[in-house]
Amino acid sequence: MSAWRAGWRKVAEKARPRLRRPPLLVLPAAGWFLWFLLAPLAIIFVYSFASKGVYGGVVMKFSLSNYVRSADLIYLHIFWNSIKLATLTAASCLLIGYPMAYVMATASARMRAFLLVMVVVPFWTNFVVRAYAVKVLLGEQGPVNALLASFGLISEPVVFANTAFAVWLGMVTNYLPFMVLPLYVSLEKFDFSLLEAARDLGASPVKVLFKVLVPLTKPGIVTGLVFTFTPALGEFVIPDLLGGAKTMLVGNLITEQFLKTRDWPFGSALSLLLILTVTGSLVLYLRMEARRQKAEEGA
Amino acid sequence: MLEIKSVSKSFGKADVLRDISLTIKEGEFFSLLGPSGCGKTTLLRLLGGFDRPGTGEIHHNGVRIDTLPANQRRFNMVFQRYALFPHLSVRDNVAFGLRMKKVASREIASRVDEMLSLVQMAALASRSVTTLSGGQQQRVALARALVNRPEVLLLDEPLSALDLKLRQQMQVELLALQRRLKHTFIFVTHDQEEALTLSDRIAVMNDGVIDQVGTPQEIYEYPRTPFVARFIGSVNAIDGEIKDCRPDVIIVGGPTKRMMTVRPSRDGFRPLPVIPQGTPIRILVRPEKFKILKSAPGPEQNALDGTIREILYQGPVTQFFVQLRDQILIIAQPNTAVTARKGFSGGDKVFVAWAPEDCLLMGRDGPLPVLESPPVDPALSDAQLQLPLGIMEDVRMAGGVAQGG
Numbered sequence: 245m246s247a248w249r250a251g252w253r254k255v256a257e258k259a260r261p262r263l264r265r266p267p268l269l270v271l272p273a274a275g276w277f278l279w280f281l282l283a284p285l286a287i288i289f290v291y292s293f294a295s296k297g298v299y300g301g302v303v304m305k306f307s308l309s310n311y312v313r314s315a316d317l318i319y320l321h322i323f324w325n326s327i328k329l330a331t332l333t334a335a336s337c338l339l340i341g342y343p344m345a346y347v348m349a350t351a352s353a354r355m356r357a358f359l360l361v362m363v364v365v366p367f368w369t370n371f372v373v374r375a376y377a378v379k380v381l382l383g384e385q386g387p388v389n390a391l392l393a394s395f396g397l398i399s400e401p402v403v404f405a406n407t408a409f410a411v412w413l414g415m416v417t418n419y420l421p422f423m424v425l426p427l428y429v430s431l432e433k434f435d436f437s438l439l440e441a442a443r444d445l446g447a448s449p450v451k452v453l454f455k456v457l458v459p460l461t462k463p464g465i466v467t468g469l470v471f472t473f474t475p476a477l478g479e480f481v482i483p484d485l486l487g488g489a490k491t492m493l494v495g496n497l498i499t500e501q502f503l504k505t506r507d508w509p510f511g512s513a514l515s516l517l518l519i520l521t522v523t524g525s526l527v528l529y530l531r532m533e534a535r536r537q538k539a540e541e542g543a
Numbered sequence: 544m545l546e547i548k549s550v551s552k553s554f555g556k557a558d559v560l561r562d563i564s565l566t567i568k569e570g571e572f573f574s575l576l577g578p579s580g581c582g583k584t585t586l587l588r589l590l591g592g593f594d595r596p597g598t599g600e601i602h603h604n605g606v607r608i609d610t611l612p613a614n615q616r617r618f619n620m621v622f623q624r625y626a627l628f629p630h631l632s633v634r635d636n637v638a639f640g641l642r643m644k645k646v647a648s649r650e651i652a653s654r655v656d657e658m659l660s661l662v663q664m665a666a667l668a669s670r671s672v673t674t675l676s677g678g679q680q681q682r683v684a685l686a687r688a689l690v691n692r693p694e695v696l697l698l699d700e701p702l703s704a705l706d707l708k709l710r711q712q713m714q715v716e717l718l719a720l721q722r723r724l725k726h727t728f729i730f731v732t733h734d735q736e737e738a739l740t741l742s743d744r745i746a747v748m749n750d751g752v753i754d755q756v757g758t759p760q761e762i763y764e765y766p767r768t769p770f771v772a773r774f775i776g777s778v779n780a781i782d783g784e785i786k787d788c789r790p791d792v793i794i795v796g797g798p799t800k801r802m803m804t805v806r807p808s809r810d811g812f813r814p815l816p817v818i819p820q821g822t823p824i825r826i827l828v829r830p831e832k833f834k835i836l837k838s839a840p841g842p843e844q845n846a847l848d849g850t851i852r853e854i855l856y857q858g859p860v861t862q863f864f865v866q867l868r869d870q871i872l873i874i875a876q877p878n879t880a881v882t883a884r885k886g887f888s889g890g891d892k893v894f895v896a897w898a899p900e901d902c903l904l905m906g907r908d909g910p911l912p913v914l915e916s917p918p919v920d921p922a923l924s925d926a927q928l929q930l931p932l933g934i935m936e937d938v939r940m941a942g943g944v945a946q947g948g
Contacts, residue, residue, distance in 0.1 A: 440593050441626035443613040445640035445691065455639075459630050 291512035300506030310513035326494040330476035333415040337423035337472045345427035375485045378414045406488030414486040423468040430464025550599030559585045561751040574730045574738040577748035583731045591620045619688035620697040625680045627672040634668040640691040658690040678709045695727045735775045747771045778827040779872045785822045803845045806899040827903035830875035840896040851891045
């Protein structure tokens with residue numbers, strides 16, 4: 245754990261100047277965290293070791309059965325579905341969002357402001373509405389089919405509803421801004437003369453990208469991946485609306501435990517496992533980063 | 544040999560470069576000098592391959608290069624803000640170019656070490672470049688470019704971010720490096736003193752065109768246009784009219800009854816032009832070419848009379864502001880023991896005298912309207928004239944005050 249702590253300290257030191265004593269102004273934030281984040285987490289933690297009452301209540305009797313149950317192949321498969329979807333979403337957002345952020349960061353000041361607004365505009369509507377909008381767009385009478393037909397590419401309307409493609413499109417549309425904004429922030433600070441310097445030193449365009457641009461915008465890339473992967477992992481509304489609820493995801497599973505099956509202890513255990521998956525992957529990343537930095541300093 | 548053949552470049556409606564032609568010799572320290580916005584950086588970027596010329600061609604040793612991208616030219620650039628890679632150490636920054644060219648790792652190590660010791664950065668090789676001072680970053684940027692053994696090194700105002708002392712020290716180091724490595728250096732600067740100190744030849748640029756190309760001595764002593772004269776050092780302008788034009792002397796009517804005479808320069812470098820009688824002209828005189836006298840000099844000297852308005856003691860020189868009837872002349876006198884004891888003070892009636900050989904003839908609004916100019920002896924144009932020691936100080940002092948006032 246010490247490598248992780250060292251890695252974390254490095255991140256923390258970079259993030260803000262060190263303060264000896266936390267000022268009083270920290271209290272509201274600290275109180276908020278305690279009350280609305282740590283307390284619920286503690287409750288979930290306790291519940292996850294309890295068991296379900298006959299009529300859906302929580303019986304406070306210590307047991308590991310919820311965890312044993314979640315290791316069942318069915319549930320592991322559901323977890324795997326979620327991880328696949330979240331990974332695909334985050335990776336797609338990165339591939340689409342990086343060029344977008346690059347264009348934004350290199351545009352003129354006026355164009356930049358306009359593009360920023362365009363990225364933020366989707367937040368003005370509820371995300372369920374946005375998911376429905378994608379559904380309408382892809383509908384058999386929708387504009388996408390109309391466009392394809394007008395080019396003579398198709399004779400029959402393509403059925404997008406309840407396909408993996410529709411789910412992917414809905415997820416990417418929804419999460420793209422969370423990728424583009426952090427990428428934009430790190431690209432906006434980027435000194436673009438470094439790209440010229442790299443070209444001047446004989447680097448091919450691909451080398452310029454992977455030896456200079458990507459390493460120097462890594463903080464933005466990592467933030468963007470965390471901001472998209474984490475919520476996508478628990479997502480179930482978009483897959484339900486656009487995918488026809490064909491695949492069970494962790495999000496569905498947990499909601500069901502709390503709202504339908506009324507098995508709160510099992511739901512708590514699943515939630516905790518989900519949180520652990522996310523933090524686990526972050527810890528893994530920070531650890532690798534710390535090790536890499538150590539190796540570099542040693543060299 | 545680098546040949547720039549009638550190159551033009553415009554961005555939108557702005558013509559940044561207009562029909563530039565220039566030849567730069569192998570191993571030369573060549574400066575592009577001009578005020579900001581004159582197009583010098585654009586020209587450098589065309590050479591580096593970061594922009595393409597609108598029209599015209601660039602050839603290097605007979606090969607056309609303006610169509611090649613930057614990573615396929617054996618040119619390297621030292622950027623104005625260094626553009627060092629902040630995620631890499633000093634050593635990795637310098638090794639970057641060689642790694643891109645897939646040089647064997649053992650050779651990379653030895654060449655990087657050699658270059659780092661050449662720029663005196665060997666001790667800091669494993670440091671992160673973000674922890675270095677401006678001068679150290681400058682050295683790393685130089686090493687990073689030079690380690691590739693470029694055919695031409697392009698330098699975009701590399702010293703402008705440094706403070707005066709460090710800049711002067713780096714000038715000396717840069718010059719020593721160039722003499723030793725014998726690469727062609729093309730150096731962009733807006734600092735006339737820097738260009739004079741460092742260059743074998745200078746191209747003075749103004750508003751997208753090259754006004755003059757020559758050695759520092761030629762540029763300073765024989766500016767071709769009023770712009771060059773004013774940009775390199777400071778000058779006084781005295782308006783007049785041609786009264787008589789002979790091969791060995793031109794007589795000019797000036798602001799006073801006393802006629803002014805213009806003679807060929809002492810080294811014969813610039814013979815007198817042929818100008819018709821009555822042409823309005825302008826005589827330019829450098830502040831340090833004037834002498835300030837209490838009584839009128841003999842007829843072999845030019846002289847104007849006036850009143851001392853201001854005396855500024857500046858260490859190596861004293862600057863006098865002398866009021867004529869409708870203009871003020873700036874005169875720089877070296878502070879030798881003799882002049883210091885002469886004891887001028889504000890309000891004194893004095894004579895400003897200068898030699899007929901020290902006149903620069905110009906038109907009223909541009910270069911001289913020359914009808915017919917005797918050919919320049921080619922042997923003389925290649926002659927290496929040496930600037931007298933200490934003149935740099937005088938030029939700088941004179942230039943500094945003239946710009947301030």
